[in-house]
Amino acid sequence: MMAAFILAFSLATLGMFFVSYCRSLVAACTQHTLSAEVRDVTGIRAVAAGRDYTRVVQLLQLCPDRVEDRTKLRAISLYHFLLTFLQNTAAKLAPSLLSWTEQERAHCAQFAAVMLDRRIAFSREMLAQQAEL
């Protein structure tokens, strides 16, 4: 009984801390203005929507990897996966949850788009360095 209570409490706090942690990763990117190139490539006009995430991640995989982004991107991918799962299950019963998950998924897409922006800039830099050599 006690173990079950501790398990339930721990899982609830785990969820809360995970959401806050992912939001702290995404927070830095929400104010970032995407470059015109990224907006053209991804089709994002003003603000990213939840459905853009998969497409942006596919584009990300085409760019050279940046080691420093890898951990963050994995955490956000897990977060996006859980949000999509929630949207397809529990959120169908609660409209407020549906709008919350959609908003969070949009933040994930924005985060991925900012990563794409950085990777493109990084690739450019590498090409420029190679050209100099």
Added chain:
Amino acid sequence: MPGSVALFLWCVGTLLEVCFVVCSLARKAFFRYFFLNLYFILSVLTSAARFLTLNAYGSSSDQYAHVYYYTDALLTVALFIALISLYSLVFGELGFSKQIRFAAVLLLLGTAAFSYGVVWQSEERLATSFAYELSQNLYFVGLVLTYILWGAVLKLREARTRLVQFILSLGLYFSAYAASYALVNLADKFSAVQYLSQLLACLLPLSWSVTMLRHTEDSRIATAPLVAVQR
């Protein structure tokens, strides 16, 4: 000897702990986050002691069991102190450091007394049972304290990115660990549960190292949008 997966996770965890200490030295933040570093240094030393005992006596020996449970209790106390040091950083500017230290000692002694109360009747292996019980209870107390600390961070609008991410990572670690302890009590026959704690041991030094590398002491973050459920 443990299996290859367990051994691999053990090595990765230890390397990540060393990585955090190196990152703090490189970022000149070793003394600012001294107790976090102390915890990882103790953890690396503990890993070495466990490995030597394991090699000398084997995993089913009494010696290994003693070393394992005593060092586990020691590490949990060190992590508890690291958590209190984060409290001091958050509340330090308000001048509550003394009261926090006093309350932390009281809480630690209270948890130890409660753990002893639970195991005092077991005649065999009283010391190891106490060490195990103390670790388990301190993880739960740590989880509750981190939850309170996160509430205080939001209330006080603490904006230091490093501190915020350290606290969030610690909250994730404590809650996942407390859940895994509860899961072991509920379903210890599942072997996957045994690997869970080792996997979790890798995540804390990883996220703290990333935080240390990615953010400077001057980085700031708005905490209001981080609340899991917006009011």
